[in-house]
Amino acid sequence: MATLLYITAHPLDHQMSYSLAVGKAFVDAYKEKHPQDNVVHLDLYKLGIPHIDADVFSGWGQLRSGAAFDKLPEAEKSKITKLNELVDQFVAADKYVFVTPMWNLSFPPVLKAYIDAICIAGKTFKYTEQGPAGLLNNKQALHIQARGGIYSEGPAAALESGHSYLVKILNFIGVTQVDAIFVEGMSAFPDKAEDIKQKAIAEAKEKAARFSLAGKA
Secondary structure, three states: OOEEEEEEOOOOOOOOOHHHHHHHHHHHHHHHHOOOOEEEEEEOOOOOOOOOOHHHHHHHHHHHOOOOHHHOOHHHHHHHHHHHHHHHHHHHOOEEEEEEEOEOOEOOHHHHHHHHHHOOEOOOEEEEOOEEEEOOOOOEEEEEEEEOOOOOOOHHHHHOOHHHHHHHHHHHOOOOEEEEEEEEOOOOOHHHHHHHHHHHHHHHHHHHHOOOOOOOO
16 A cells, blocks of 8 residues: 655635646546555645744754753744654655646745755755765655646746756655646636646546556556
């Protein structure tokens, strides 16, 4: 049995969001094709992800100096506990599906907060004499992103910075198998919006059927 984290970063629901509609199609198809797997939905807008702030830095610093965790102030303990839970959950999973809209050429800031929570030295990467090395090998990810314009090709492709950043981060922590589904052009071609959505849904269902770990059926 494998564990898939279905990570959504959108404040609306699948009826209002193109990305979530495609994501739901993927998850429904995945559960049908892989009934033995465990699918965990993380709605980043409901997780209350702590930012890496003064409390977190203070708590980390005290722990590195040998302080007992239960002696930290409550605010520091609460935030560090939540951050530890998030990274441990991420490490324990086998597959990841990220669902985001494109906002201002990137993705919603709540995803950056989540990325900061899971990029922890000693857990998802380590420092070596040759530079940082990812620790999460033999895992795979999929990014489903809705974009009002066309950014996968043409002049606007150079402006895109959300998907490319997510791929870099995943590669950084060792996840080198990263696929994507782009639902794009709905604002540029509103008369084709429904067709674009349905094409992406079909692609999502197809990818769900073969979203398996390397070397496994």
